[in-house]
Every structure is written in C-alpha cells, then in structure tokens.
Amino acid sequence: MCGIVGYVGRRSAVDVVIDGLRRLEYRGYDSAGVALVADGPEGGLEVDKRAGKLANLEGALADHPLPESFCGIGHTRWATHGVPSDRNAHPHLSADGRVALIHNGIIENFAQLRAELESEGVEFESDTDTEAAAHLLGREYAVDGDLTEAMTRVCVRLEGAFTLLAVAADDPDTVVGARRNSPLVVGLGEGEYFLASDVAAFIAYTTDAVELGQDQIVTIDRDGVTVRGFDGQASEGTPFSVDWDIAAAEKGGFDTFMRKEIHEQPAAVADTLRGRIDESGQIVLDEVRMSDQDFRDIDKVFIIACGTSYHAGLVTKYAIEHWTRIPCEVELASEFRYRDPVLDRSTLVVAISQSGETMDTLMAVRHAKDQKARVLSISNTVGSTIPRESDAVLYTRAGIEVAVASTKAFLTQLAACYLVGLHLAQVRGIKYADEVSAVLDELVAAPGKIAKVIEDLEPVRQMARDCASAQRVLFIGRHVGYPVALEGALKLKELAYLHAEGFAAGELKHGPISLIEEGTPVIAIVPSPRGRSLLHDKIISNIQEVKARGAKVIAVCEEGDRITKAHADLVITTPASPTLLAPLLTAVPLQEFAAELATALGRDIDQPRNLAKSVTVE
Numbered sequence: 001m002c003g004i005v006g007y008v009g010r011r012s013a014v015d016v017v018i019d020g021l022r023r024l025e026y027r028g029y030d031s032a033g034v035a036l037v038a039d040g041p042e043g044g045l046e047v048d049k050r051a052g053k054l055a056n057l058e059g060a061l062a063d064h065p066l067p068e069s070f071c072g073i074g075h076t077r078w079a080t081h082g083v084p085s086d087r088n089a090h091p092h093l094s095a096d097g098r099v100a101l102i103h104n105g106i107i108e109n110f111a112q113l114r115a116e117l118e119s120e121g122v123e124f125e126s127d128t129d130t131e132a133a134a135h136l137l138g139r140e141y142a143v144d145g146d147l148t149e150a151m152t153r154v155c156v157r158l159e160g161a162f163t164l165l166a167v168a169a170d171d172p173d174t175v176v177g178a179r180r181n182s183p184l185v186v187g188l189g190e191g192e193y194f195l196a197s198d199v200a201a202f203i204a205y206t207t208d209a210v211e212l213g214q215d216q217i218v219t220i221d222r223d224g225v226t227v228r229g230f231d232g233q234a235s236e237g238t239p240f241s242v243d244w245d246i247a248a249a250e251k252g253g254f255d256t257f258m259r260k261e262i263h264e265q266p267a268a269v270a271d272t273l274r275g276r277i278d279e280s281g282q283i284v285l286d287e288v289r290m291s292d293q294d295f296r297d298i299d300k301v302f303i304i305a306c307g308t309s310y311h312a313g314l315v316t317k318y319a320i321e322h323w324t325r326i327p328c329e330v331e332l333a334s335e336f337r338y339r340d341p342v343l344d345r346s347t348l349v350v351a352i353s354q355s356g357e358t359m360d361t362l363m364a365v366r367h368a369k370d371q372k373a374r375v376l377s378i379s380n381t382v383g384s385t386i387p388r389e390s391d392a393v394l395y396t397r398a399g400i401e402v403a404v405a406s407t408k409a410f411l412t413q414l415a416a417c418y419l420v421g422l423h424l425a426q427v428r429g430i431k432y433a434d435e436v437s438a439v440l441d442e443l444v445a446a447p448g449k450i451a452k453v454i455e456d457l458e459p460v461r462q463m464a465r466d467c468a469s470a471q472r473v474l475f476i477g478r479h480v481g482y483p484v485a486l487e488g489a490l491k492l493k494e495l496a497y498l499h500a501e502g503f504a505a506g507e508l509k510h511g512p513i514s515l516i517e518e519g520t521p522v523i524a525i526v527p528s529p530r531g532r533s534l535l536h537d538k539i540i541s542n543i544q545e546v547k548a549r550g551a552k553v554i555a556v557c558e559e560g561d562r563i564t565k566a567h568a569d570l571v572i573t574t575p576a577s578p579t580l581l582a583p584l585l586t587a588v589p590l591q592e593f594a595a596e597l598a599t600a601l602g603r604d605i606d607q608p609r610n611l612a613k614s615v616t617v618e
C-alpha cells in the first residue's frame with residue numbers, strides 16, 4: 001500500500017526518485033508525486049503530483065521539468081482516505097509551505113487532529129489523513145527549524161500505521177523518515193543515501209541496506225544516517241545485504257512481470273527447498289526461537305493468511321493433519337482476532353505472508369502472541385515485520401515478485417509449508433515414515449515437473465482466449481484441488497475483472513450449480529486416478545453433473561488419465577505427483593489461463609485496477 005522513496009546525494013534527485021517509484025509502483029498506482037528541495041542558497045520546495053499511474057507524472061515532468069535538486073521524496077499511492085485525484089496525491093505541504101510530507105499507512109486519529117488544526121485556523125486542501133500530519137510537522141518545524149526534532153514530536157501524537165518521509169524548503173541536504181507498523185529501509189551508497197518502502201527502489205545503486213525497527217526515526221544527509229527512537233534516544237537499525245540485483249527487478253524479455261514470474265517458478269521452488277533438508281533427511285528451519293519440546297507440546301495448529309497465501313494455508317491443512325495427526329484450522333487473518341479464537345501455549349500459529357507486512361496478518365500474529373500461542377511465519381521478505389515478531393520463521397526464496405497477482409510466491413509458500421508439515425511430523429514422531437520419505441523425494445523432484453508444465457502452456461493460452469467472452473468461469477476441486485480451484489478463481493477475478501468462483505466440487509449441487517448455463521466454462525481440478533481413486537470417481541461424477549447442464553468442462557488432470565479425458569471437453573495435463581503435492585503443478589496452468597484471458601480482454605495484468613501488492617492497512 002503506497003510506495004515511498006527518499007534520496008540525498010550527488011545524482012539528480014528527480015531521476016533517482018522516479019526510478020525508485022517505477023520499481024515500487026506495484027504497491028499502489030492511484031496517483032504519484034514528488035517533492036524536491038531546490039539546490040542553492042535559496043532552497044525552496046518544488047512539488048508535482050498527478051492522479052493515475054506514474055506515467056502521468058512522468059509526462060508532466062517531461063513537459064515542465066523541475067529545477068536541479070539532489071534531495072527529494074516521491075510517493076506512489078493506493079488510496080485509503082480520499083479518492084484518487086491530484087488534490088489527494090502526495091506529497092502534502094504544511095500550511096506555511098515549508099515542509100512536504102509523504103505517507104504510507106493510516107493515521108487513525110486523523111479526524112481528531114484535523115478538527116484541532118481546523119479550530120486553530122488551518123485550512124485543509126485534501127481529504128487525506130496524511131495532510132493533518134503535514135500541518136503538524138510544519139508547525140513543529142517552525143519552532144526550531146530542526147526537521148528530525150519536529151518529526152519526533154509529531155510521531156508521538158499519531159496513532160495507527162505509518163511510514164512518513166519529509167523534506168524542508170530550507171534544508172537541501174536532509175530527508176527525515178519515521179516508521180511504525182509500516183516498512184522502511186535505508187540504502188547506503190557512497191556519499192548518497194536512500195529511504196524506501198522496499199529495497200527494489202534503490203537496488204540499481206546499492207545492495208547495502210539497513211532495516212529499521214518499530215517506532216524509529218531516521219535522518220539521511222550527505223554525511224550519513226542517524227537513527228533514534230520515538231522517545232528521542234539514539235538507536236540503530238539492522239544492516240543487511242540484498243542478495244539479488246537489478247536484473248531480478250526487470251522484465252527480462254517477457255512482456256509482463258507476471259509472465260516472467262510464472263517462468264521463474266521452477267527455480268524459485270528449487271531455491272526454497274535448497275539446504276532445507278539435511279544429510280539425515282531432517283528439515284532445517286531458518287530462525288527458530290522454539291525448542292523441539294515446544295514443537296512436541298503443540299496440540300493444535302492455526303494457519304492465518306490472506307488471499308493467495310490463505311489458499312496455500314488451505315492446502316497445508318490437508319498435509320499437516322495427514323502427516324502429523326494434529327488438528328489444523330485455516331483462518332482468514334482479517335477475521336481471526338475478531339472472533340475470540342481459543343489459543344494457548346500449546347497452539348502453533350503459522351502465519352503465511354509473502355510481503356511479511358500484511359496488516360491483517362500482522363495484527364492476527366500479535367493477537368496470537370498476546371494469547372501466548374507460538375508463531376511460526378512463512379515469508380518471502382527477510383527482516384519484514386511478521387517474521388521479526390514470530391518465534392520461528394522459514395523464508396521462501398522466491399526473489400522479488402513485482403506483479404500484483406501472486407504466482408511464484410504461492411508455489412514457494414506451498415513448498416515451505418510442506419517443509420513445516422514435515423518438520424512437525426519429524427519432531428513429533430512420524431506416523432507414515434515411508435510416505436514422508438517418499439514425499440521428500442517427490443518435493444525435490446517438483447521443480448523439474450513444474451518446468452514441464454510451463455513448457456506445455458500453449459494449449460492453455462488457446463483455451464483462455466476461447467473463454468474470453470464468457471460471463472463467468474467456475475472452478476471446482478476436491479481435497480487439495482479445492483484450494484487450487486479457489487486460487488484459480490482469485491487469479492481470474494483480480495486480473496480479468498470477470499465473475500469467477502471456486503467451489504468444493506461436492507458443494508455444487510447444494511446451490512451453485514444453478515449458475516451453470518449452456519457453455520459456462522467449468523475448470524475441474526482432478527486428483528490423480530492412482531491411490532485415492534474414490535476422490536477421482538467423485539469428481540468424475542461432478543464433471544458429469546455440470547456437463548449435463550450445459551457446462552464446457554476443462555479438466556486439469558494427470559498425464560495418462562484416460563477416464564477424465566473421456567468425460568471432459570478439454571484437458572490440461574500435469575505430470576504424476578502424490579496427491580498432497582499436486583497443487584505445485586495444477587496451480588500453474590490456472591495462472592497462465594488467467595493471465596491470457598485478461599490479456600485478451602485488454603487488462604493490465606501486472607497492475608490490475610483497485611489493487612496493490614502489499615496490503616499494509618486493515
């Protein structure tokens with residue numbers, strides 16, 4: 001939700017800031033804006049901001065370039081308070097025009113602050129929560145002309161989640177940032193420093209970074225970086241080095257990031273598994289502040305997550321309950337803390353979040369910790385808030401995922417979740433020892449099979465184009481095929497803006513079957529005909545039921561599954577796999593199906609409307 005960049009150094013600030021915003025646009029694209037401090041003794045703030053995508057701002061800056069500057073801030077917005085418009089775009093200025101402020105998050109007490117400021121005669125120009133903080137900052141800056149001190153005094157008055165960056169008209173050498181419950185990292189160059197929501201913004205210039213903690217204020221100038229707490233005491237961030245480079249943040253010859261990321265899945269899954277299974281076949285977690293005895297004491301597992309990550313959790317439930325015999329519930333993080341779940345020391349909460357910053361999941365984690373539950377997180381973002389606040393973490397190694405629609409994040413989450421399930425099983429004593437060791441072998445073989453699925457996607461693209469005029473597309477599955485159906489529908493909804501729904505195949509006859517009309521595409525996720533053939537038989541019956549009502553059935557089934565071929569109108573085949581691991585393969589054609597159908601409808605598949613990649617508000 002909103003991307004922010006700050007820069008001080010020797011390069012053109014507008015170039016660095018716009019370049020950074022381009023890489024952060026996945027976080028929101030309702031409007032974009034910059035504020036630069038003009039170089040020279042006079043200083044002065046130069047602001048331009050435009051509704052719509054970054055391209056609008058870039059066009060405006062090309063027509064009316066801003067004066068030379070080496071210090072500035074920039075913002076790309078996902079609107080919360082106030083419609084997307086030039087007026088509501090960031091930066092916001094203080095009443096005296098001496099400071100400019102950008103913000104990611106929500107200032108929950110903004111109405112009270114606004115009323116207070118208005119009663120003192122301040123006139124607001126926008127509908128945002130941010131503007132109240134800009135006016136407060138301007139007022140405090142006027143006291144002593146020290147932007148860091150002013151920011152410190154303002155932050156203690158704010159409630160909610162915020163990352164703030166500010167510059168002042170008469171200080172062409174300083175950017176001040178503050179962070180609570182929203183991400184902010186520092187980039188360390190030589191004689192130049194960066195502040196951003198995500199390292200992607202400055203990866204073209206440096207891989208040396210510092211992660212800031214909760215309630216910290218950071219000041220960058222040409223001489224370096226200083227960090228203090230909201231209490232004014234000197235503090236420090238945590239240095240780290242970014243282990244990917246600029247090429248990873250580019251499209252690399254693909255037309256969209258999403259297509260590039262679909263193709264990166266075999267390597268991403270292989271990376272996620274690499275080194276996690278030691279010579280004795282034991283699973284290795286990254287950071288564990290839990291003993292084996294803590295894991296043995298677990299008698300209940302809750303998985304909490306949102307969106308695609310929630311679907312990875314649904315698959316994991318089947319695996320954990322089967323391998324460990326521990327009851328496992330999966331819950332939408334946004335619902336979890338509002339229904340008073342029964343948690344205690346013997347509950348393991350598994351929080352899945354690609355970004356590690358999703359506010360709904362973070363708040364659920366905090367609730368679980370308040371109730372004394374243990375929290376193990378699965379995240380793609382090293383050092384992000386959710387892993388930092390967890391008792392144990394397993395990082396997925398998907399690399400940066402830029403497209404708003406999750407693809408490689410989903411598959412790597414599945415891989416990591418399987419490892420967690422197997423770890424739990426190993427620590428507690430394995431019931432199905434032979435099966436678990438076979439599953440480990442199959443997991444290691446999965447990247448090769450995913451690559452095979454990706455090689456064979458052309459027929460899927462044709463099927464997608466043929467469905468472009470459909471009113472709706474339904475997805476059905478059983479067992480782990482059910483969460484895959486949900487994920488296929490989510491991808492299609494978010495990318496194509498088309499009515500798509502996933503159902504447990506057995507539920508259709510309890511209502512949703514009435515949605516089917518002549519020609520309605522139904523995509524059926526068919527389990528392997530081997531082993532669990534009862535499951536296979538049941539979904540064949542469901543296919544017959546929908547066909548009898550006019551549906552056009554596209555089945556995703558295992559290679560060599562002749563029965564399904566005989567019943568479906570079209571088939572997409574995937575290599576043979578154990579049932580529990582099949583989602584690693586069956587999800588892939590559904591990603592491509594959604595991308596291609598959306599492309600046929602002329603949608604922007606990397607940046608679908610109304611969405612943002614990292615959802616840092618509740």
Ligand code: M6R
Pocket residue numbers: 306307308309310352353354355356357358361404405406490491494613614615
């Ligand atoms: O960063 P997270 O994994 O916590 O994000 C959760 C969801 O917002 C995310 O999975 C979303 O549903 C996907 N972008 C959809 O493709």
